[in-house]
Amino acid sequence: MAKTNPLPEGLRFYPGFLDRQQQERLVDQVRDVVTVAPLYVPVMPKTGAPMSVRMTNCGPLGWVTDKDRGYRYQATHPLTGKPWPDIPSEIGAIWDAVADYCKPPEACLVNFYGEDAKMGLHQDRDEQDFSAPVVSISLGDTCLFRVGGLHRKDPTRSFRLESGDVLVLGGESRLRFHGVDRLYPGSSTLLRQGGRINLTLRRVNP
Ligand SMILES: O=C(O)CCC(=O)C(=O)O
Ligand SMILES: [Mn+2]
Numbered sequence: 001m002a003k004t005n006p007l008p009e010g011l012r013f014y015p016g017f018l019d020r021q022q023q024e025r026l027v028d029q030v031r032d033v034v035t036v037a038p039l040y041v042p043v044m045p046k047t048g049a050p051m052s053v054r055m056t057n058c059g060p061l062g063w064v065t066d067k068d069r070g071y072r073y074q075a076t077h078p079l080t081g082k083p084w085p086d087i088p089s090e091i092g093a094i095w096d097a098v099a100d101y102c103k104p105p106e107a108c109l110v111n112f113y114g115e116d117a118k119m120g121l122h123q124d125r126d127e128q129d130f131s132a133p134v135v136s137i138s139l140g141d142t143c144l145f146r147v148g149g150l151h152r153k154d155p156t157r158s159f160r161l162e163s164g165d166v167l168v169l170g171g172e173s174r175l176r177f178h179g180v181d182r183l184y185p186g187s188s189t190l191l192r193q194g195g196r197i198n199l200t201l202r203r204v205n206p
Pocket of ligand 2: 122123124178
């Protein structure tokens, strides 16, 4: 659908932005990040219900969530208490290529989706600066991505994000609701054990 219908202003889709070799290098770099900053199971504010993705971060700030303090950015890993590792330069370079923004990203959220993981419809709005776009990189199994409007009940459209695709939510689309409905297990050979990695680059402070 996204490939035929024009996308709304500010939503930019770059199918196949990364070739296989670049994808493999990014996976190696994510593995290095995970060695220092292990994946953990995030929980929803208030209810403490676990999310189905596993998460970690790299960059000066990381996006975290827990039962008592909710969604926020912080400079340290919630379990190890150590600073997040740096954003690998090749990941930062993707921001430089597509973000059209004068400052570097401060946070790179790493989401790992096992075959049953999904992410409910939400807005990315824990940042101080909405003038910077959100840049999202997909690696591994294809997912069904859904994007709506600025209100939760607005109509949505769905399209597949494949390994190597890059999606930018900027401009009027910066605060669009979006989510991941499902994975297509076995659709990619990039990750030996299957699953999907999503890297979300964000600017937090103006
Ligand atoms: O996995 C994706 O493609 C989207 C992730 C996302 O929206 C988020 O982490 O805020
Ligand atoms: Mn999001």
